[in-house]
Amino acid sequence: MLNIRVLINLGNDQNYLVEMRGIVKMFPTVVALNNVDFRVKKGEIHALLGENGAGKTTLMRILYGMYRPDEGEVFIEGRRVNISSPKDALKLGIGMVHQHFMLIDRLTVLENIALSLKGIKVSFKEIRNRIEELSSIYGLKINLDAKIWQLSVGEKQRVEILKTLYRDVKLLILDEPTSVLTPIESEELFKSLRKMVESGKSIILITHKIDEALNVSDSITVLRKGRIVASEIKRDEANRLDIVSMIVDRPIDFKPNRIKKDVSDSRIVMEVNNLRVLDDRGNIAVRDISFVLREGEILGIAGVAGNGQKELIEALTGLRRIENGYVKIFGIDVTNNPVGKMTSLGIAHIPEDRLRYGVALDLSVADNIIMKLYRKKFSRRFFLDEATIKKEAERLIQDFGIVVPSIWTPAGFLSGGNIQKLIVARELSMSPKILIASNPTSGLDVASTNYVHWALHRLRASGSSILLVSEDLDEILSLSDRILVMRDGKIVKEFKEESSINDIGLAMTLKET
Amino acid sequence: MDIAASLLAEAIKAGTPLLFATLGEVYCERSGVINLGLEGIMTIGALTGFATTFITGSIWMGFLAAMLAGGVFSLIHAFASISLGVNQTVSGLATVMLGTGISSLLGKRYVGLSLRDRLMPMTIPFLSEIPVLGGFFRHDPLAYAGIVIAIVMWYVLFKTRIGIIIRAVGEKPEAVDAAGVNVYLVRYICVFLGGVLGGLGGAYVSLYYTPGWREGIMMGRGWIALALTIFSLWNPIGSVLGAFLFGGVEVLQFHLQEYGVPASLLGALPYVVTIIVLTTSSFGFMRRKLGVPAALGKPYRRES
Numbered sequence: 001m002l003n004i005r006v007l008i009n010l011g012n013d014q015n016y017l018v019e020m021r022g023i024v025k026m027f028p029t030v031v032a033l034n035n036v037d038f039r040v041k042k043g044e045i046h047a048l049l050g051e052n053g054a055g056k057t058t059l060m061r062i063l064y065g066m067y068r069p070d071e072g073e074v075f076i077e078g079r080r081v082n083i084s085s086p087k088d089a090l091k092l093g094i095g096m097v098h099q100h101f102m103l104i105d106r107l108t109v110l111e112n113i114a115l116s117l118k119g120i121k122v123s124f125k126e127i128r129n130r131i132e133e134l135s136s137i138y139g140l141k142i143n144l145d146a147k148i149w150q151l152s153v154g155e156k157q158r159v160e161i162l163k164t165l166y167r168d169v170k171l172l173i174l175d176e177p178t179s180v181l182t183p184i185e186s187e188e189l190f191k192s193l194r195k196m197v198e199s200g201k202s203i204i205l206i207t208h209k210i211d212e213a214l215n216v217s218d219s220i221t222v223l224r225k226g227r228i229v230a231s232e233i234k235r236d237e238a239n240r241l242d243i244v245s246m247i248v249d250r251p252i253d254f255k256p257n258r259i260k261k262d263v264s265d266s267r268i269v270m271e272v273n274n275l276r277v278l279d280d281r282g283n284i285a286v287r288d289i290s291f292v293l294r295e296g297e298i299l300g301i302a303g304v305a306g307n308g309q310k311e312l313i314e315a316l317t318g319l320r321r322i323e324n325g326y327v328k329i330f331g332i333d334v335t336n337n338p339v340g341k342m343t344s345l346g347i348a349h350i351p352e353d354r355l356r357y358g359v360a361l362d363l364s365v366a367d368n369i370i371m372k373l374y375r376k377k378f379s380r381r382f383f384l385d386e387a388t389i390k391k392e393a394e395r396l397i398q399d400f401g402i403v404v405p406s407i408w409t410p411a412g413f414l415s416g417g418n419i420q421k422l423i424v425a426r427e428l429s430m431s432p433k434i435l436i437a438s439n440p441t442s443g444l445d446v447a448s449t450n451y452v453h454w455a456l457h458r459l460r461a462s463g464s465s466i467l468l469v470s471e472d473l474d475e476i477l478s479l480s481d482r483i484l485v486m487r488d489g490k491i492v493k494e495f496k497e498e499s500s501i502n503d504i505g506l507a508m509t510l511k512e513t
Numbered sequence: 514m515d516i517a518a519s520l521l522a523e524a525i526k527a528g529t530p531l532l533f534a535t536l537g538e539v540y541c542e543r544s545g546v547i548n549l550g551l552e553g554i555m556t557i558g559a560l561t562g563f564a565t566t567f568i569t570g571s572i573w574m575g576f577l578a579a580m581l582a583g584g585v586f587s588l589i590h591a592f593a594s595i596s597l598g599v600n601q602t603v604s605g606l607a608t609v610m611l612g613t614g615i616s617s618l619l620g621k622r623y624v625g626l627s628l629r630d631r632l633m634p635m636t637i638p639f640l641s642e643i644p645v646l647g648g649f650f651r652h653d654p655l656a657y658a659g660i661v662i663a664i665v666m667w668y669v670l671f672k673t674r675i676g677i678i679i680r681a682v683g684e685k686p687e688a689v690d691a692a693g694v695n696v697y698l699v700r701y702i703c704v705f706l707g708g709v710l711g712g713l714g715g716a717y718v719s720l721y722y723t724p725g726w727r728e729g730i731m732m733g734r735g736w737i738a739l740a741l742t743i744f745s746l747w748n749p750i751g752s753v754l755g756a757f758l759f760g761g762v763e764v765l766q767f768h769l770q771e772y773g774v775p776a777s778l779l780g781a782l783p784y785v786v787t788i789i790v791l792t793t794s795s796f797g798f799m800r801r802k803l804g805v806p807a808a809l810g811k812p813y814r815r816e817s
Contacts, residue, residue, distance in 0.1 A: 066691075066815075087693030102688035104681045106807075115677045116692040163692075 016078070017042045017171055017202045018063065018094075023072035025058055027413070030405045032058045034226045036072070040171070045193060045203045047213035050223035051247055051445035052417025053403040056206045057099070059223070060173050064096040065089040095164025096173040099416065101156050105149040109142055109159050116163040127166070134165050137199075138192045152306075154185040161192070172196065173204045178212060179443055182304065182471075190216050208417075208445045210243055222246045244446070263481060266295040269434055269465050270316075274325035277308070277315040285311035287489040288325065293434065298456065298466040300480030302473060302504050308489035309469045310352055313438050316467070317349045318342045319357065329434065343372055348432035350424055350440045352469075354416075358423040361412030365404050366393040368411050369426050396425040400451060417443050421452075428455050435459060435466045441475060453479060473504060520764060521648025525656055526722060528760025530555070530714040532659045534738035535745065535752040536666055537710030543670065543747055544703035545683035545808040549605025550590050552735025553612020554708050555715035558583040560616040562716025563726045564623055572630040576655075576716050583712015584705045586612060591704040595697055598812030609735070616728075623726040632721045655717060660753060662710075667749040679703060683806035686813040696813050714738070733784075747806065 018040040025033040033055045040046045048056050061067045063074065065083040074081055076092050083089050089096070103112050114127055122130075128144060135141055140158045148156060157177060164172055174193075178186040193203055193216070207213055213220050220238055222229040229246045270293040279285035285308040293299050303309055314320035316327060318339040326335040329345055342349075351357035359368050366389050370378045378389050393407040400421045404414055411419060420443050427435065440456070441449040456466055456479060470476050476483060483495040485507040493507040534551055541548045548554075561582035566575030589611070593604040632653045641650040670676040678699060681689045686696045718734070719726055737759055745751030770776050 085693065086691050090693050096691075098691065102685070102691040104684045104688055106684055107677065107681065111677045112681075114674050115681050115689065115694075117674075 015041050017076065018204075019075040019078075020059070020063065021073045021075070023059065023062060023074075024070045025055075025062060025067060026070050027405070030403075032226055033062075033069070036223070036226070036228050037231065038221060038228065039232065040202055040204060041219070042170075042202055043197055043200055044218040045197055045205060045216060047205045047207055047217035047220045048223065049207060049210065049213045049220055049243070049247060051208060052421075052443065052448065053225075053415045054223040054247075055226040056208075056223055057175055057415070060096065060175065060204065060206055063089070064094060064173060090167050090169070093168070093170035094173070095167060095169035095171070097157065097160040097164065097175065097177065099175040099179070101160055103148045103156055103159060106147065108145055108147055109151075110144040112148060112159060113144075113163055113166060117166060130166060131162055134162055138165065138195050139188070140192055153180045154182070154189075157181070157189070165196075169201065171202045171204065173206070175206045176208070176443070177205070178207070178209065186212075208247075210240060210247070210446075214238055214240060214243075247446070263294045263297040266297070268292045269295050269330060270467070271328040272316070272325070273327075275312070275315060275322060275327065276324035277311045277320055278323055279308075279311050285489050286315065289486075289489070289491055290325075291484060291491060293465050293467055295465055296460060296463050297481045298460055298468055298479050300476040300483040301467065301469045301486055302476045302483055302508060303469075303486035304508050305471050307486050309486055310438070311489075312486070313349075313352065313436055313467075313469055317347065317351075317436055346430075346433035348372075348427040348430050348435045350427050350435070350437040352438035354420055354423055359411045359419055362410055364408045365397070365402075365411055365414070365422060366390065366407040368422060369393045369396060369407075369429075372426065373430060392429070396422075396429055400425040401448060417445060417448065420444055421448055424452050424455070428459060431462070431464070432459075433464055435464060436469075437466060438469045439471060440468070441470075441472065449475075477504070515644050515647075517645040518643075518648040520761070520768070521645060522651050523648075523764040524757050524761035525648065525652060526760070527763045528756040528758070529656045529659050530717040530722060530734055531738050531741060531759055532663065532752060532756035533710045533714035533717065534735060535741040535756055536659075536663055536749055537707035537714075538738055538742040539745065539747050539749055539752055540666065540670070540679065540703045541707035542742055542809055543683045543806055544679050544700045545686060545806055545811065545813070546591070546594055546700050546704050547601050547605065547810045548587065548590055548608070548704060548707055549602060549739065550587065550608025550612060550735075551707075551711050551738050552731055552733065553609035554583050554587050554711040555612075555718075555731050555735045555738075556616045557586045557612045558712030558715030559719035559730050560620045560623070560715075560726060561712065563628070563719040564620075566628055566630060566720060567623065567626060570630055572628070572632055572720055575630075575720055576713060579712040579716030580709045581712070583715065584709040587704050587708025587711065588701075591701050594812060595700045595704070598814060601810050601812070613729075613731075620726050620728070624728075626726070628720070628724055631724070653721060655713075655721070659756075663749045663753045670749060680806070683808050686808055687815075690813075690815060700813075711735070711738075737784075 016039050018038070020036065020038040023033050023036040023038070024031070036055070036059060038059060048060070050056050058067060062069045063083065065085045065088050068084065074083060081092060083092065104115070107115070110124060110127060113131060114124065117127065131144060140162055142155060142158050142162065148159070151159070157180065161172070177189060181189060197203060205213070205217055214235065218235055220233045220235070220243070221231045222243065224247060272292070273290050275286055275289045276284060277286035287308070289312065301309055311320060315322050318337055318341070322336050326333055328334065329347065332345070334342065334345065355361065360371070369392060370389050374384065378385050378392070390407065396402070397404060397407065402418050402421045402425065404418060411422060414422065424440055437456070441452050444452065453475070460466055468476065468479060483504060484491045485493040485495070485504060487508060495504060534555055538548060538551060558579040562575040562579030565578035566572050569575070590604050590608045593599045594601045632655065634651055634653050635657070637650040641647045670679060678689065678694055682696055682699045689699070690696050714734070715731065719730055723730070741752060741755040741759060744755045766776060
């Protein structure tokens with residue numbers, strides 16, 4: 001029976017490198033993938049498009065041998081295969097670059113690559129030569145003797161890609177590769193990917209960005225809630241609006257208004273004076289910055305990542321020591337006050353490093369939701385008030401569309417996007433007087449992003465102030481009443497009126513004018 | 514033979530059992546498993562070595578059996594902490610109690626017996642006559658072997674791909690798993706190796722350093738080796754220095770008694786140093802600087 005099937009496949013599917021049929025994967029209480037068929041041709045860039053939690057990563061982890069499917073079959077070049085570990089996948093010529101990099105910070109680039117070549121007899125010298133060759137063919141420059149922690153995110157991604165190329169993979173899976181890159185880095189990445197496809201490799205691009213799928217890929221498959229909505233749409237046949245409606249099953253109705261509010265007469269809620277903050281390595285990251293945040297405004301801070309925004313935010317929320325200068329909130333000096341004090345003053349924080357500062361992965365969704373307010377809102381005398389907790393958790397899950405099996409599921413089981421939604425939901429539900437938000441929509445899909453934007457506006461309308469740091473310029477532009485541009489730890493420019501993305505982009509990258 | 518040279522020689526002799534145990538623990542912890550059971554494993558090694566030598570009459574059979582017993586016994590901890598993913602502190606402490614308990618029970622009949630076969634020091638002519646440094650060259654074969662093993666282990670850990678894998682498993686096991694390497698196997702091997710060397714260290718005490726079997730023969734050497742692992746910053750070469758230094762402290766304890774320094778005070782000295790080393794290296798910033806394996810003590814579970 002099986003043999004006949006194999007023969008038929010050999011006859012039919014010569015052009016397909018990968019075929020996944022009838023894949024079913026269940027996690028405790030959710031069906032992550034429901035009877036999914038997925039095919040990729042040889043020599044194409046294939047976009048796997050869908051919202052957070054749609055099952056894209058799960059499907060690819062099955063292909064890469066990290067998960068076992070509960071049902072279904074996988075064929076590589078028409079041959080039925082059993083992939084039970086990443087090792088098997090690599091043997092079959094399948095490589096994957098994960099969203100969270102699988103690199104060891106304390107080892108060098110060369111050592112990391114050597115690690116991935118376990119079982120292949122090569123010397124360090126051979127590895128060095130081959131990597132240099134691969135770098136020049138595909139345009140992936142890298143310093144082999146640098147330690148991983150010294151590299152930028154884009155460079156780390158290059159190391160990951162080189163690791164798979166060294167294994168001479170036929171298929172490269174990239175999980176949301178541009179979510180960590182600057183636009184220029186993304187362009188470079190796509191150029192390299194093009195070269196790989198030209199040399200006969202196939203690429204699967206997991207993404208939730210529609211434009212990226214439309215611009216870069218040869219064909220597109222759309223997943224929604226664990227089911228295939230459309231498969232193998234050719235690029236030239238693809239229509240943006242159709243695809244949007246395939247991805248999202250909720251209507252998008254919120255458009256942020258671009259009307260800027262003039263709040264120059266409102267009272268000052270936060271005053272930052274001559275702030276100096278160091279980074280992890282002890283270098284000055286924030287150079288004597290001063291600014292004010294007024295009641296009822298959204299103050300945007302734009303800048304290329306790594307220009308001191310992270311350190312500034314951490315200093316303002318009590319996570320990082322302030323070396324010099326002061327911060328006043330409602331006129332009270334809170335310089336170097338503990339985080340708990342900040343919270344009690346009505347400051348909420350959506351952190352950049354969501355896994356580190358945002359959630360406790362082993363605690364349940366409900367526990368994470370009450371984490372900051374359990375003393376006030378969720379306890380009765382000495383005990384936690386289960387009924388209120390349950391009601392609040394369920395309300396937030398509903399409002400923010402968090403995909404989660406139950407409120408008692410550990411937060412660690414949620415996808416990256418859903419964790420972000422959970423954090424945003426919790427912080428906004430505190431009805432803070434000041435919200436400090438760092439990339440609040442990073443990793444979120446279209447619908448969730450809109451919801452968060454709407455929620456931020458509602459918060460502002462209620463009289464609260466928001467300090468918004470974002471690498472997404474469109475987000476800064478559409479939300480902020482006022483924009484500060486940060487570069488090299490300084491505020492280099494302030495935009496008060498309606499301004500163009502180009503002006504801000506220039507200020508971010510050029511020297512002071 | 515000058516006094517300094519003989520003190521050095523004694524320090525090396527006293528430090529050699531610590532060296533073996535520390536070297537094993539360095540690999541174990543580099544792979545991410547903390548094995549607090551060292552005291553128990555060494556005790557098992559000491560008894561097995563003594564009993565085997567007593568029965569077979571061959572001291573080398575004794576050492577071999579001790580290594581095997583140490584390795585096999587440490588698999589209990591390996592199974593609990595790697596396969597079952599239980600708390601490594603709890604499992605390690607259980608291993609100590611089990612090891613010392615079993616040894617006291619089975620060792621009763623060997624108490625007070627002595628051996629015929631003995632390890633002979635190999636004094637290297639001329640070199641051993643050099644003032645002070647001569648102390649390096651009048652030892653039994655195992656003390657020399659300890660230094661050679663340390664150098665080999667250093668080379669493997671930092672200069673070969675096997676070493677990269679071991680270090681990587683202790684830093685970020687999920688990355689190693691993604692590279693198609695069996696994380697569990699690497700950890701099992703490292704824990705086993707740690708047990709083998711721990712057993713050897715134990716047998717060195719019962720067969721050579723203080724020949725004979727009695728309860729509590731290890732006198733906390735397993736605990737000192739654990740501290741030495743940290744003291745050496747998880748580096749085999751550092752282990753050599755640390756082990757001989759602590760060996761020296763142990764030796765001084767005897768010699769200074771003649772000058773009226775109370776023995777109990779000196780006896781506490783290694784533990785005082787242990788506490789200082791442990792506290793210094795437990796500060797967060799020191800931890801990063803010192804190179805504590807990032808995944809140390811954390812069981813690895815593949816998510817699915």
